[in-house]
Amino acid sequence: MSDTNKGGSRAPGGMGPGMGGPRRGPGMGGPGGMMMGPGGKAKDFKGTMRRLVSYIGRYKGAVMAVWAIALVSTAFSIAGPKILGKATTKLFEGVMGKISGAGEVDFAYIGGILAMVLGLYLVSALFSYIQGWIMSGVSVKITYRFRKDISEKINRMPLRYFDGTNHGEVLSRITNDVDVVNQTLNQSLTQLITSAATVIGVLVMMFSISLKLTLVALVIMPLSMGFVTFIVKKSQKLFKAQQEYLGKVNSHVEEMYGGHAVMKAFNGEKRSVEAFERHNKELYGTAWKSQFLSGLMMPMMNFIGNLGYVAISILGGYLAVQKAITIGDIQAFIQYLRSFTQPMGQLANISNVLQQTAAAAERVFEFLEEEEERPDTASPADADLVRGHIEFKDVHFGYSPEKTIIKDFSAFADRGHKIAIVGPTGAGKTTMVKLLMRFYDLDSGQILIDGIDSTSFTRKDLRRCFGMVLQETWLYNGTIMENIRYGRPGASDAEVVEAAKMAHADHFIRAQPSGYETVINEEANNISQGQKQLLTIARAIIANPKMLILDEATSSVDTRTEILIQKAMDSLMANRTSFIIAHRLSTIKNADLILVMKDGDIVEQGRHEELLAKCGFYAEIYNSQFSADVNTAECESA
Ligand SMILES: Nc1ncnc2c1ncn2[C@@H]1O[C@H](COP(=O)(O)OP(=O)(O)O)[C@@H](O)[C@H]1O
Ligand SMILES: [Mg+2]
Numbered sequence: 330m331s332d333t334n335k336g337g338s339r340a341p342g343g344m345g346p347g348m349g350g351p352r353r354g355p356g357m358g359g360p361g362g363m364m365m366g367p368g369g370k371a372k373d374f375k376g377t378m379r380r381l382v383s384y385i386g387r388y389k390g391a392v393m394a395v396w397a398i399a400l401v402s403t404a405f406s407i408a409g410p411k412i413l414g415k416a417t418t419k420l421f422e423g424v425m426g427k428i429s430g431a432g433e434v435d436f437a438y439i440g441g442i443l444a445m446v447l448g449l450y451l452v453s454a455l456f457s458y459i460q461g462w463i464m465s466g467v468s469v470k471i472t473y474r475f476r477k478d479i480s481e482k483i484n485r486m487p488l489r490y491f492d493g494t495n496h497g498e499v500l501s502r503i504t505n506d507v508d509v510v511n512q513t514l515n516q517s518l519t520q521l522i523t524s525a526a527t528v529i530g531v532l533v534m535m536f537s538i539s540l541k542l543t544l545v546a547l548v549i550m551p552l553s554m555g556f557v558t559f560i561v562k563k564s565q566k567l568f569k570a571q572q573e574y575l576g577k578v579n580s581h582v583e584e585m586y587g588g589h590a591v592m593k594a595f596n597g598e599k600r601s602v603e604a605f606e607r608h609n610k611e612l613y614g615t616a617w618k619s620q621f622l623s624g625l626m627m628p629m630m631n632f633i634g635n636l637g638y639v640a641i642s643i644l645g646g647y648l649a650v651q652k653a654i655t656i657g658d659i660q661a662f663i664q665y666l667r668s669f670t671q672p673m674g675q676l677a678n679i680s681n682v683l684q685q686t687a688a689a690a691e692r693v694f695e696f697l698e699e700e701e702e703r704p705d706t707a708s709p710a711d712a713d714l715v716r717g718h719i720e721f722k723d724v725h726f727g728y729s730p731e732k733t734i735i736k737d738f739s740a741f742a743d744r745g746h747k748i749a750i751v752g753p754t755g756a757g758k759t760t761m762v763k764l765l766m767r768f769y770d771l772d773s774g775q776i777l778i779d780g781i782d783s784t785s786f787t788r789k790d791l792r793r794c795f796g797m798v799l800q801e802t803w804l805y806n807g808t809i810m811e812n813i814r815y816g817r818p819g820a821s822d823a824e825v826v827e828a829a830k831m832a833h834a835d836h837f838i839r840a841q842p843s844g845y846e847t848v849i850n851e852e853a854n855n856i857s858q859g860q861k862q863l864l865t866i867a868r869a870i871i872a873n874p875k876m877l878i879l880d881e882a883t884s885s886v887d888t889r890t891e892i893l894i895q896k897a898m899d900s901l902m903a904n905r906t907s908f909i910i911a912h913r914l915s916t917i918k919n920a921d922l923i924l925v926m927k928d929g930d931i932v933e934q935g936r937h938e939e940l941l942a943k944c945g946f947y948a949e950i951y952n953s954q955f956s957a958d959v960n961t962a963e964c965e966s967a
Contacts, residue, residue: 371687378683381510381690384475388467395464396522402456403523405449407530410664411538412449414657416442421656460519468514475507478697485701488768492728502696509689517682524672524679531665531672538658538665545644546666549637553630554673560626561678567619574612581605634670638663703770705787712790716779717744717876717906719765724774726764733772734760735929742922745904749917751950752926758910759799761926762880765908767791796874798882802861809838810845812864816872828871831897833890834863858885866894870901877907884912891916914951923947 371377385392416439423434479502491499535543585592585601592601645659724738734757742748750758763769765776767788776783783791796816804812813825820828825845829835837860841847849855856864862885869877877898883891895916898907911917918937925933925940925947933945940947 370684371691374687377687377691380694391463391467395460398456398460399519399522400526402453403526405453409446409449410661411534413446414661417660418655418657464519468511472507472511479503482697487702502693506689506693510686513686520675521679524675527672531669535665538662539654542641542662545640553633560622564619564622567615570615571619574615577608578612581608706785709787710781710785712786712794715794715875718779720777722775725772740924742906746906746921748908749920749923750910756926757929758926759880762878794875795878796869796872797878798865798869800881800884802865804849808846808848813867816868820871828867831870832863832867833893834867862886875905877902880910914954
């Protein structure tokens, strides 16, 4: 009898028994349960859910089908215990009959019932398999669409957005938030239906078996539920704290490991270890409590549940003696009682899960609704005809409306000329480059390329005209060969080597352990900053652009190499317009035009000699770099 009980209690929903070993599932608050995502609740729950449903869109039919199948599967498995109870009753009657000599055990009948129950459970399992299969497919497709939409959106976002947003946040949208939605679609949505159906179905079955037993059960149940809710609330709080401290420990380790050299240099080991121990101790405290509590829950629930069984068994036995109930029905009843707790727990948790889903989906939708870049013109100008005549006309620009950075920039760059932009840090030199590449749109004014407004080109075409090398180098995890080839994916190995030679990078590349096949690691810390710059210059050279922009591209390279690169560039850029931003003015002496910037304005412009002769701002900067220069004296005497 007790054996049948154990076997049967696994029935409804095809899930584990409510009171079995430790179960990881929603409502438990322990590890494996749904954690609170960042940001808590959705601002507009209903609206977001409606949007999510419309996002599910053409999969609505499949979701409906899944629900229908889940309902059938649940119904089939709920029927199990009641029918199985008939077999128990028959067996009991047969045994009793045999004892009193009045009859035999009707094994044929019992066998028939067992076969039927087996059939029911098989069908139920098959249906739940089909349902899981369809739902996984749907949720993965929807998640795929979400990620695709986000990724495409990122490409349409203005750079302005990323200036003001944490990278981690954007990353979290693509991974965590979409994952939460996926999980809900995949599990919670069907769980909602099966749990509700199980709770209702089991209640109906219980009532149909015995009103009295059900009433007793319903008095005991809230006790257990109340206890679970209490523990879940408590442990969820502790669990959140545990996550927080775990995060602190992790970020401390990451920070210290990332800045290992600096930490050592400042003798920070002791402080670092102390901080680690502090965080770790806090983590220990909360982790201990939360795990103890969630570990406590199962035995306590078992205890309360067992009290219930005792009550039901006593009352059931009394009723059976009075012939008000059959043995099989008592067995079925206890099975139903056992299968009640889990779906109740899931239902209790579902509002929580839906809230988290709404919050996650809302963040994703908000991101998808962010203002985008102004779309490219419908009839773009032909960038292939660009010759490299560039004019800045009354350019005004600020990263934010409150603060204008470029106040009134007008300049003219002739085709094939070498234009140098100089000025103190923060003058707006890099900003000008970004505007030229149209990373940002102007507040007013125009940038004309061969007399055509730069907004008349598509961004893609426009950027293809320029090769750009920045002070911050960007290399990815790959070989040196691949990194240089990034400039022109079709380039041959020989062309890559040629470009590297022009950038004066060939020599150091060959000195690497695997030459051009040396893999640059993630932080690119296996080569020096200056070497990285040489690689990015080679990358720009191989792209063979019409115009070139070097923004302090050689700042980490020694002066001799810098001059060599400048010479190579000069020949490379002979017929192309180039913009050079350099700190060391010695390298731009031969520029066709020098624009001297200060606080977003051009304060002087002209050739090197003209500017020196002016004894203005340029002469001041230049002389500060060559303090012993004769020119200083000239200016003072002037
Ligand atoms: N992404 C940004 N968002 C807001 N302000 C910025 C941003 N980039 C630069 N600035 C500001 O614009 C000014 C000019 O910067 P930048 O053009 O980089 O100067 P430079 O290259 O001449 O040293 C600085 O005051 C800087 O603080
Ligand atoms: Mg700069």
